[in-house]
Amino acid sequence: MEQLMVSIICTSYNYEKYIAQALQSFVNQKTNFDYEIIVVDDCSTDNSRSIIEAFRTNFPDKVRVFLNNENKGITKTWISICQEARGKYIARCDADDYWIDKFKLQKQVDLLESHPNSKWCNTNFNIVDEENHVIAEQVFTNGPIKFADTYEKLLATKGMTLPSSWLVESDLMRVVNSEIPDRSIDDTFAIQAELFQRTDLSYLDEVTVAYRMTGNSDSRPKSSKAMERRINGLLETQQYYINKYTNRDMKKMVEIQAEHDAWQELRIFHFNEHIKHLTNRISELEKQLQEVVIISGDQINQLKEQNRVINEKYNSVINSRRWIIPTKIIDFFRRNS
Known part of the structure; x- marks a missing residue:
């Protein structure tokens, strides 16, 4: 059986307001290859699961659903679900974000297939609010978020490469996942740090993703204690990687x-x-x-x-x-x- 080209992985926890838009943006992709959509719900307490199940019913040949019986957190959930991917590449998109370019996957696959030294790519993006109003365009070009396109920039600025725009070789992603602590406060920071040790990052300077800023998310929690815990957790991760790769x-x-x-x-x-x-x-x-x-x-x-x-x-x-x-x-x- 011919291997699928891409496994889209979408992790969700209590995103009933947004997940349908994310899933629809995956279904809307136009490609000359087959891809699958893997959705994992981390024991949501809202109506997320029924929305996910409805998509599986409507697209049974495309959508695969995994339901956690207990809340494991984003890092453990991500590490586990990547083992289920059958595609050559993994495309990540968090459930509160969505894709706005119907040719996103095609463009990124073409990019990596034409650059054998690179096993990881990302794209530019817009920031939207809870009602889909655009509040910042071409963010990696115009700000306000720094594009961390090197390991040094990642550690020094805590910038990012936007996980919801990633396309990564699946085998490499699984290797990287085995290196990150499963209790990381932010799995994507550690993943980026490990990816930079193993491959070049290819960048598609086109806006393909809407990155949503909400009043309460993993990266911007409402609780001051949760925010303090996140900041301290990221500091620990930075310090860990400064000491781990001393040859940088x-x-x-x-x-x-x-x-x-x-x-x-x-x-x-x-x-x-x-x-x-x-x-x-x-x-x-x-x-x-x-x-x-x-x-x-x-x-x-x-x-x-x-x-x-x-x-x-x-x-x-x-x-x-x-x-x-x-x-x-x-x-x-x-x-x-």
Whole structure:
């Protein structure tokens, strides 16, 4: 039996709002080769499983589903599910992201097949919010996230290669998975560090993926404790790899870190300036609003006074003797007409 070219692997945990869009983007791929879609649910407590099962029912020859009986976490789940891949390559996409180029897989397979020294490639991407509104375009070109296209950049900046854009040779991915700690706070950081030791990264400078930034995700949790745990966990991983591969260019890494720190300071400075501008603008608008309220209050009081004066004049006219007599005459004629 001829080997499948690609196994798409999608890991999901409580992503009922997004997973259908991700799965549909996989089904929409146009290729001249066969591929499979592997979906693994890490014991979700929402409606994710029924959505996944519906896709399997609609595409039984394409979709394979694996359901964890307990929540194992992303790292253990990823390491385990990669053993099920039957394709020559593994394409990763997390359930809250989705692909926006119908030829993504075809382009990446063509790229790797034409570069035998490279067993791993990625692409450019856009950032979207929870409602699919684009908030940053061509991110690796324009920012705000740094493209870590070398091992040194990865460790120095904690940048990334965007896992949801990856295409990696399956055998290599399984070797790498055997090297990463299964309790890693972020499996993708360790995977990237190991991949850089074993292959060149090929880059397709085209936007093929929508990377979703939500209010609560693995990379941006709502809980301050969870965020603190993530930051400390990534620091431990950085330190681990600094000591693991001591033959890397440490001087280059320090240079990159220095440049990154300068870039971050500039970002912070510009953010502070923008905040100052917005704060001043808010103060101006509040002052204008208060003036409007005062003016409106004065106008209302003037109108009330005008109304009082007019009412007094009206009543004085109605109750005047000159008006009472004609009124009585008019009433007399009305009664006798």
